[in-house]
Amino acid sequence: MSQRQIELEVLRYNPETDTEPHFQRYSVLCEDEWVVLDALNHVKATIDPTLSYRWSCHMAVCGSCGMMINGEPKLSCKAFLRDYEGVIRVEPLAHFPIQRDLVTVIDDFVTKLRRVKPYLIPKEEKSIEAGEYLQTPAELKKYKQYTLCINCMLCYAACPEYGLVPKFIGPAAISLAHRYNQDSRDGGREARQQEIAATEGVWECSFVGACSEVCPEHVDPAGALQQVKIKSTIDWYQEHLMPWRNK
């Protein structure tokens, strides 16, 4: 098993003892197959127990361990050391306040998630005894991709709009609203529209597409945003040019 000496440059910040964030260097002997998270765990266990970060599954599904790695938002459990040369710089996710070291405050995202009503608002009520709603594989496919979001917030860290306009609801939350809007069982689009078609909703997006590039699950939030924009535009025309259709 081959090993490699890795230099990590990790952003440290403890609000109780530091006036501002600073970088700390760690030199770590790593297995060549390790991910950045393995290196951090090694630091925590053997060099510096005070280093704080979030992680759990180590299989890119719990969404805990998003960080900036050499300036790019990544899941540290899927950022392979073999893909990096030289010093690896690890920082907390951009655009979120730092709580401590690599741990960010994510209240804003959690609040926005709730705002878009990310749950099924059934088109027609059905009792449990009446069994499942039928949904063909083609109908499932229409929204399936948007169910894959793990709420890792890499897209928020990548989104230049969110950096500039923090009230922007943002890629993941809008994708999730779109996911339910596209579900054949759902009838809640109108209720969600109030949030996502508002000024801080979809219209803040300038379609840079960075969200889709960094998404570890290939959810394509940018695609969802564009679809929401098109549908909202159609709504506008229907409302203003064909008002009789609303009645």
Add this chain to the structure above:
Amino acid sequence: METIRTDVAILGAGGAGLRAAIALAEANPGLRIALISKVYPMRSHTCAAEGGAAGVIKSDDSLEHHFNDTVGGGDWLCDQDAVDYLVQEAPKELIQLEHWGCPWSREPDGSVAVRPFGGMKKQRTWFAADKSGFHILHTLFQTSLQFPSIQRYDEYYATDLIVDDGRCQGFTAIEMRSGQMKFFQAGAVIVASGGAGRMFPFTTNGAIKTGDGMALAYRAGVPLKDMEFVQYHPTGLPNTGTLLTEACRGEGGILLNKSGRRFLQDYGMGPETPVGKPVLKTMELGPRDRVSQAFWHEQKKGNMVSTRWGDCMLLDMRHLGEKKINERLPLVRDMAVSYLGVDPVTDPVPVRPVVHYMMGGIDTDISAATPLPGLFAAGECACVSINGANRLGSNSLTELLVFGRRAALSAAAYLGAGVGAANDAALAARATEAQARLRELFERTGGTETIAGLRKEMMATMEEHAGIYRSGEGLKQACATLADLRRRYAAIELHDKTNVYNTDLLQALELGAMLDCAEAVTVSALARTESRGAHQRLDFTARDDAKFLRHTLALYRPEGAPAIDYRDVVITRSPPGVRDYSGEQK
């Protein structure tokens, strides 16, 4: 210390905790529900379950088949009244999830699809590709957001159950972002905090699975039941332990030794079935304990493929083809390629058995109530027991739904019957004691032990002596080592003495929980001088129904090893029989 008053406090916001919260909110919108977890709900380990959830829905299946597969799979250590309840409620719960939007995979006609799984006589595993647990968790989490009565407290670590007047009345917890301790004062508490696989070094379990809730209940005097039964999943990636779901074999994947032989046929699971045409309940669709044990024997014979991460068998899925693998097992392919550099479309994947699931846990009855009034438990942290000595694959997701809801209904009924007035002064005194214990750890100086050091020794001991096969000699040694580690735990010293998001403190507390759970495992295992399901003794190789058709109860003692007691298994209609997974059985 701030007191947060609530009607029901739920500890853990994974599948079971969320299901309980929703059931309470629906049952009585006036109830105040506090949902407390050391992580945000979507980080809970339910998200890592891949294969699916069992529930009878197809016309060729029956509740009786599901009952028999579960009871036989559990080597007759399941409580049969509880299994009846599970199989009856399972389809309703899975349909309920469908109504909440869970993206179950579908048949062409739009009905829900099911897939074959190990140890099952019929196809009854509902699935959402190979991210079933992820979709269940997110469906529950998102559904929970519509209930204003569910008040979430994310990233709080519970330290002590608060018991007064003979009943559980809440718990203390540290708010991670401030380091402050809070007292959640509740009429009833539901523990839904998951398993403890992190006691072992090689596990599918995420970092958060440290037995916290189990330890809390245990220290409060509730027995831990059947802790010796630890499930190895046969197919983990050899380097990281990442799970490759049983659905790999359900879809037709086969297991080979280094000569390319499907060796399961040599361990009572033959004769060989045609490649790519899996036959239910035999060969690669045998139960997890048997498949993992077969691996152990082949390894002893030198028949396994040696890799840099140790001996492996080969999971061959090439014959499934790229299209089916992408459609049914996309995560599996991604994991194998990313973490191991092996593409299952073109190459067999080296795998080895990996610690996956605790059959044992907090002692509850069929209504999810523990012997301590006011305390309920559900999910992996609990032991009802529907899993017996070996859980059938795809019963755990079902269990957390069925018994998560049941715990909620029981807690609501308990509150409805009226609980006595709380003695605020007594509760405050208990909470202050808990805080004092924490402060002692926090401020301790002159410590001689490290968290990482003790954790490593614990893991090594568990792996060496409490694995797939065990012996009296080894278990005795493990018990001694763990007793010593628990003693030495009192001499750890924190390096981090600040308040905000102190993971040094968190890991110290998690280690304390794991050490208690680990000791319960080894002491229970040493006392069970028989082989049953996932508990295999080299020195007692036969099942002994005369002596051990009983649940083990480990009772906490602050000093010294737990006391061991037993309780008879509930047998209603299926007397202990032979577990036959040979292809000739049907």
